[in-house]
Amino acid sequence: MSIPSEKITVMLVDDSSVIRGVLSNMLKSDPCIKVVASVSNGEHAVVMAKSKQPDVVILDVEMPVMDGLTALPEILKNSPDTKVIMCSSLTAKGADTTIKAMALGAVECLVKPTSAIARDPDSPFRKRLLNLVRSLGAIRRRAHPTGVPRTPGSVAAPTAVIGTGDHITLKKDIGVYKGKPSIFAIGSSTGGPKALFKVLSDIKALNVPIVITQHMPATFTKILAEHISHQTGVSAFEGADGMVVESGKVYIAPGSRHMLFEEKGGRLTIQLDDGPEENFCKPSVDPMLRSLMDIYGNKVFCVILTGMGHDGLKEAKILAECGGRIIAQDEKTSVVWGMPGAVAMAGICSAVLPLEKIGPSIKQACHLR
Numbered sequence: 001m002s003i004p005s006e007k008i009t010v011m012l013v014d015d016s017s018v019i020r021g022v023l024s025n026m027l028k029s030d031p032c033i034k035v036v037a038s039v040s041n042g043e044h045a046v047v048m049a050k051s052k053q054p055d056v057v058i059l060d061v062e063m064p065v066m067d068g069l070t071a072l073p074e075i076l077k078n079s080p081d082t083k084v085i086m087c088s089s090l091t092a093k094g095a096d097t098t099i100k101a102m103a104l105g106a107v108e109c110l111v112k113p114t115s116a117i118a119r120d121p122d123s124p125f126r127k128r129l130l131n132l133v134r135s136l137g138a139i140r141r142r143a144h145p146t147g148v149p150r151t152p153g154s155v156a157a158p159t160a161v162i163g164t165g166d167h168i169t170l171k172k173d174i175g176v177y178k179g180k181p182s183i184f185a186i187g188s189s190t191g192g193p194k195a196l197f198k199v200l201s202d203i204k205a206l207n208v209p210i211v212i213t214q215h216m217p218a219t220f221t222k223i224l225a226e227h228i229s230h231q232t233g234v235s236a237f238e239g240a241d242g243m244v245v246e247s248g249k250v251y252i253a254p255g256s257r258h259m260l261f262e263e264k265g266g267r268l269t270i271q272l273d274d275g276p277e278e279n280f281c282k283p284s285v286d287p288m289l290r291s292l293m294d295i296y297g298n299k300v301f302c303v304i305l306t307g308m309g310h311d312g313l314k315e316a317k318i319l320a321e322c323g324g325r326i327i328a329q330d331e332k333t334s335v336v337w338g339m340p341g342a343v344a345m346a347g348i349c350s351a352v353l354p355l356e357k358i359g360p361s362i363k364q365a366c367h368l369r
Contacts, residue, residue: 010058029121187303
């Protein structure tokens with residue numbers, strides 16, 4: 001493992017010294033990461049963000065003096081390029097605040113580790129934490145190759161953007177189904193909630209169902225559905241066994257379960273699956289796409305939004321081969337150009353678009369203005 005000349009810097013913000021200690025020990029096990037600050041409330045975090053300009057902040061939701069939701073915009077004001085990860089307990093209240101924070105600019109959420117997880121050097125939590133911090137830190141470093149972070153009020157250096165004309169080959173229209181899709185399938189991960197709010201706000205009154213796999217823990221996906229309904233005006237639900245899928249509504253795969261589908265009596269119903277992870281994810285985009293293609297074939301319209309990894313690539317390739325359409329979010333508007341980058345660079349996309357153009361493109365596919 002190569003160690004960068006400058007380590008990825010992290011600030012920990014949590015009122016529990018035990019949690020800060022656990023996270024610090026996990027992060028310090030990676031020679032590429034350095035914890036530069038560890039504070040107990042949001043007020044201290046705002047001050048330290050200005051002086052330390054950390055690459056990544058891991059921010060608690062509930063704290064005395066100043067909570068995470070209040071501190072978040074001030075942290076981003078003082079350190080505009082910092083990537084903020086919310087760290088929450090697995091409760092409805094914690095999930096609700098976390099989703100609000102992600103709408104305000106946080107890019108990912110983690111559920112606080114238990115004592116058992118803290119003792120396990122090979123825990124999935126530890127691996128996810130390190131991968132997430134390394135990925136988010138690397139993104140910020142690419143935006144500032146000289147190692148000089150952007151200070152409040154300064155102009156951001158331009159980031160490298162892969163343009164469709166230079167490095168991405170779009171799929172030719174020959175053999176691609178161009179009629180009205182039977183269903184839209186969206187996959188997203190890191191940075192996904194904010195992207196989903198934007199896309200779904202742009203496609204009100206859509207006369208086709210939308211199914212979503214967003215990588216999130218259990219409890220959080222139910223709260224995400226509630227926030228989508230409230231913020232976009234589109235009726236959204238956490239998927240449940242036997243639930244009938246209706247046009248114009250949104251269904252989100254529940255955390256820790258794959259969302260599959262079955263056609264019964266001419267109606268599409270949801271079938272939840274507790275099988276193994278795919279692409280290290282559960283829920284995963286690939287099983288969702290595979291299940292839909294078994295029913296609708298090339299009439300599935302796939303959209304891949306911001307996220308780490310390559311979940312969705314395998315089945316998206318099959319969808320493209322049978323004439324289905326795939327749209328990916330572009331690099332410039334993605335928090336992490338992993339999932340959308342994988343399908344874009346595979347040459348299977350009908351379009352690679354900035355976030356603000358994805359909703360209009362979906363409406364156009366349904367022949368709506």
